[in-house]
Amino acid sequence: xxxxxxxxxxxxxxxxxxxxxxxxxxxxxxxxxxxxxxxxxxxxxxxxxxxxxxxxxxxxxxxxxxxxxxxxxxxxxxxxxxxxxxxxxxxxxxxxxxxxxxxxxxxxxxxxxxxxxxxxxxxxxxxxxxxxxxxxxxxxxxxxxxxxxxxxxxxxxxxxxxxxxxxxxxxxxxxxxxxxxxxxxxxxxxxxxxxxxxxxxxxxxxxxxxxxxxxxxxxxxxxxxxxxxxxxxxxxxxxxxxxxxxxxxxxxxxxxxxxxxxxxxxxxxxxxxxxxxxxxxxxxxxxxxxxxxxxxxxxxxxxxxxxxxxxxxxxxxxxxxxxxxxxxxxxx
Numbered sequence: 001x002x003x004x005x006x007x008x009x010x011x012x013x014x015x016x017x018x019x020x021x022x023x024x025x026x027x028x029x030x031x032x033x034x035x036x037x038x039x040x041x042x043x044x045x046x047x048x049x050x051x052x053x054x055x056x057x058x059x060x061x062x063x064x065x066x067x068x069x070x071x072x073x074x075x076x077x078x079x080x081x082x083x084x085x086x087x088x089x090x091x092x093x094x095x096x097x098x099x100x101x102x103x104x105x106x107x108x109x110x111x112x113x114x115x116x117x118x119x120x121x122x123x124x125x126x127x128x129x130x131x132x133x134x135x136x137x138x139x140x141x142x143x144x145x146x147x148x149x150x151x152x153x154x155x156x157x158x159x160x161x162x163x164x165x166x167x168x169x170x171x172x173x174x175x176x177x178x179x180x181x182x183x184x185x186x187x188x189x190x191x192x193x194x195x196x197x198x199x200x201x202x203x204x205x206x207x208x209x210x211x212x213x214x215x216x217x218x219x220x221x222x223x224x225x226x227x228x229x230x231x232x233x234x235x236x237x238x239x240x241x242x243x244x245x246x247x248x249x250x251x252x253x254x255x256x257x258x259x260x261x262x263x264x265x266x267x268x269x270x271x272x273x274x275x276x277x278x279x280x281x282x283x284x285x286x287x288x289x290x291x292x293x294x295x296x297x298x299x300x301x302x303x304x305x306x307x308x309x310x311x312x313x314x315x316x317x318x319x320x321x322x323x324x325x326x327x328x329x330x331x332x
Contacts, residue, residue, distance in 0.1 A: 001040060002031075012040060012056070018047040023055040024062070034062060042069040049074065051082025086143065094177075095147055097162035101193070105136040106250045109194035116142055125190065127170060134190070151178050159189055200244040207241045230332075237296025251291040258288065267332070274332035282325045292329055300327045 002024070003011040010031065012022025022043040026034055034040065039062050046068055047056035053075050062071035068087030076082030098113030105123040115122065119139040126137040147164045154160050163169075165179035170188040181187070208231055215227050234240035239248060259265050264277040278288050282302050289299040305324045310317065 012043055012047070014047070015044070016048075018044055018056075019049070019052050020047050021055050022047055022058070024058045026058075026060050026062075030060060034058070037064045039064055039069045042067065043072060046072055046074050046085075046088070049076070049083055049085065051076040051078065051080040053077050053080070086141075094167035095145065095164045096167065097150065098144075100161055100163075103190060103194045104197070107192075107194050108197040110197045113144075114197075115139065116144065127188070129170065129175065153178065153181070153187075155187065155189065157189070200249075202243050202245050204241045204243050205249075206239075211240065233331075239296065248295050251294045254291055255288070255295065273330065276329045277326055278328065279324065279326045285325060285327050289327060297329055297331050299329050302327050 001012060001015070003013060005011055008025060008027060010024040010026065012024065014021050022040070024031075024034065024040070024043065039058065042065060043056050043058050043062075046052070057073040058069055059071040059073065062069050064070070065072065066087040068074075068085050072088065074085075074088060076084070096112055098111065100112045101109045102112050102115060103109045103125040105125055119142045122139050123136045124139060126135055127133075128135045150162055150164055152160065152162050153169070163178050165177065167178050168175040169178065169181065171181075172186055176185070211231060211234070212227065215230070231240060237248070238246065239252075242249065242252075258278065259276060262279055264279075265274070267274045278285060278299070280288070285302050289302075292299040303326050305326070307322050307324050308319070309322065310319050
């Protein structure tokens with residue numbers, strides 16, 4: 001099926017459903033290796049992809065891949081319905097079984113196969129090996145495939161997981177693939193597994209009448225049209241009525257928990273403009289700013305303030321300096 005162009009260029013003519021020709025960069029000596037691996041069939045397959053332009057090309061080191069040859073090159077025109085091929089852009093076959101538990105950023109866990117119909121827009125907990133910390137990350141795609149060879153890993157603390165031999169686990173010696181693990185190897189696990197997911201109901205927690213009841217019940221209320229404005233602002237942000245399945249509820253609970261712990265909330269003269277302050281590390285305050293934004297409000301920039309401390313204890317007097325970082329929400 002090949003046509004020789006010159007000593008290092010070989011043409012794969014269009015046949016069947018191929019939209020473009022194929023082009024292989026190789027020498028005559030290496031050609032037998034390429035033909036032996038049946039790579040030319042994959043070069044032809046790539047040529048059938050929607051939106052492909054030019055030619056389906058193969059570099060001298062081309063060899064059998066996952067639908068798309070490793071060492072293959074193709075350009076797609078998005079305006080012509082072009083596609084993105086996972087085999088073309090590269091991906092590792094390190095899979096977990098569908099019944100593996102995946103922890104959501106809100107602290108609950110789901111089986112991996114349960115994410116199949118709901119992964120868009122979800123954030124899960126993930127280990128960042130570069131910075132050695134647990135972070136939240138978005139799911140950018142969901143792939144399901146059959147594997148010929150899988151392993152079941154069991155730990156002494158009764159953790160069990162099924163994975164392909166290429167799947168990496170974090171050990172004291174860095175990331176190791178399952179096929180390289182041996183008995184008594186120590187692997188990292190999340191200390192908090194999470195809680196089972198339960199789909200929330202749509203019952204109302206806070207209704208418009210609840211807001212009116214509280215605010216109108218305040219002694220010597222002189223809000224005028226303030227009550228109407230408050231209700232309008234809450235409705236615009238989707239907070240009224242507030243239901244168990246309201247998407248803002250988890251973030252509202254997080255902010256409430258922080259404010260009643262390490263934050264500060266007050267009203268000027270007890271009834272005036274409200275302010276809510278958050279204190280912590282700048283990187284943690286950034287996450288708080290994002291959570292406040294998800295509720296529908298805006299948080300200030302992070303303020304840095306140099307503080308001098310003097311503490312008298314039974315063991316003596318201690319003096320030290322620190323830099324306090326904080327941010328605030330100025331919405332009543």
